Amino acid sequence: MEDKDIVLWNIKESKERIRKAILKDRMIIFFTRVLEDLNKYSNPNFYGRMKDIYRLLFPFDKETDPKKIIQKMKNADLSLSEGLTLDNNEVNYLQFFINNLNEKCKLRDPRDAKKKIEEIQKSLVAKYLPSSSKVIEPYILGKIISSFGGIQKISRKPSSTVQLIGAEKSLFRHMSSGSPPPKYGLIFYSNKIKNSAMKGRASRALANKLSISLRKDYYRNFPQPLS
Amino acid sequence: MKHKDWSPENSKWKAALDRGLDIKPKENDNILYLGASSGTTVKQISKLTRGIVFAVENSPEMAIELVKLAEKSKNIAPIFSDARDIEFLKKSIFGKRMNILFQDIPSVDQVEILTKASTLLDSEGKILFSLKTQSISQKPSKETFEKVEKMLGERFRIISKISLEPYHKKHYFFVLRKQAY
Incomplete structure (x- = not known):
């Protein structure tokens, strides 16, 4: 084989392997973040989020202008992407979101769209994280995963870490100055803890269950890294 | 984007050159580069040689940048793999003669990988x-450092060693050769 062919073979092979390394939890994170935006602001624009999803689907493209990215996303065939592989349902979900954006990259009617996006997020979580979604509400589960940066990372952490995700500030305050330690992080917003009398104990029990079920989901439903 | 020169703060190889080591690739050398990241050093090295630079990287985000760089230049071959997976590396270098092996992987078993x-x-x-x-x-x-030096001495012939202190804290740089030679 000549030098040129070796280089081309390696580029092609790396692209294929990178494609396999991008996991489907990215879709859950994307829709959770969209929901977070919608909860935080009345009618936000989604230039940044569209950039994120564009980088996932077409990682080797060099386009940086957000307006051109949206044009490309509207015209592109999402099932034939270079990056993350989507099935038919997921293509429909994404296309619903993209087609609902107007020329200022805001949602046309945020109230109706939010309901639909909530459903989408719920169904994605139920599909890829079936046992964890029985333990905790899908929106909070998505928040925990998105704040940690992926299912692969979180599944390798102990349950005490899962319990305190989102309470980093008070945890480090406790470590440096000896103030009382935090009992719960993002997990607090689950109804199971809100309604219970002993919140600290409940959050510990919930985190134990959650960390076990997250591991179960990761090793059952996601492809393991190569080699 | 602003053009960045090859600065010793960003590259271990350049820092070693600045500290007085004379190790540049010759014209037709093939290089196996473990731990390429986004390819700051690989980009500069590939200009000095006409052989192929095989750049190995394990993180998808960084490997995407590396593949983009490889598409622009002619003699960079990106390998998205764990550096410990010798079988796959062997497959992707197609039996080319490797003249230089560079490793920059900050992990516990760096000597074993080497x-x-x-x-x-x-x-x-x-x-x-x-x-x-x-x-x-x-x-x-x-x-x-002394512990690792002893370990390396058993397996390789140490040509020179140097501390990269002002540029990279707690980093050392070795030039080694195979023992049999």
Whole structure:
């Protein structure tokens, strides 16, 4: 084989392997973040989020202008992407979101769209994280995963870490100055803890269950890294 | 984007050159580069040689940048793989003679990775090894350095060693050769 062919073979092979390394939890994170935006602001624009999803689907493209990215996303065939592989349902979900954006990259009617996006997020979580979604509400589960940066990372952490995700500030305050330690992080917003009398104990029990079920989901439903 | 020169703060190889080591690739050298990241050093090295630079990287985000760089230039071959996976590396270099092996992987088993990867190297080839003592042990830097030096001495012939101190903290740089040569 000549030098040129070796280089081309390696580029092609790396692209294929990178494609396999991008996991489907990215879709859950994307829709959770969209929901977070919608909860935080009345009618936000989604230039940044569209950039994120564009980088996932077409990682080797060099386009940086957000307006051109949206044009490309509207015209592109999402099932034939270079990056993350989507099935038919997921293509429909994404296309619903993209087609609902107007020329200022805001949602046309945020109230109706939010309901639909909530459903989408719920169904994605139920599909890829079936046992964890029985333990905790899908929106909070998505928040925990998105704040940690992926299912692969979180599944390798102990349950005490899962319990305190989102309470980093008070945890480090406790470590440096000896103030009382935090009992719960993002997990607090689950109804199971809100309604219970002993919140600290409940959050510990919930985190134990959650960390076990997250591991179960990761090793059952996601492809393991190569080699 | 602003053009960045090859600065010693960003590159272990350049820092070693600035500290007085004379190790540049010759014209037709093939290089196996473990731990390429987004390709700051690989980009500069590929300009100095006409052979192929095989750049190995394990993180998808960084490997995407590396593939983009490889598409622009002609002699960079990106390999998205774990550096410990020798079988796959062997498959992707297609039996080319490797003249230089460069390793910059800050992990606990960096010496083991180097020993494994050196089997791919030509018997006359040079090994350039950047050691980060902090990722092996939290003990004082010099203690770990002496331990590693002893380990390397059993497996390779040490040509020269140097500290990269002002540019990279707790980093050392080795030039090695295979023992049989």
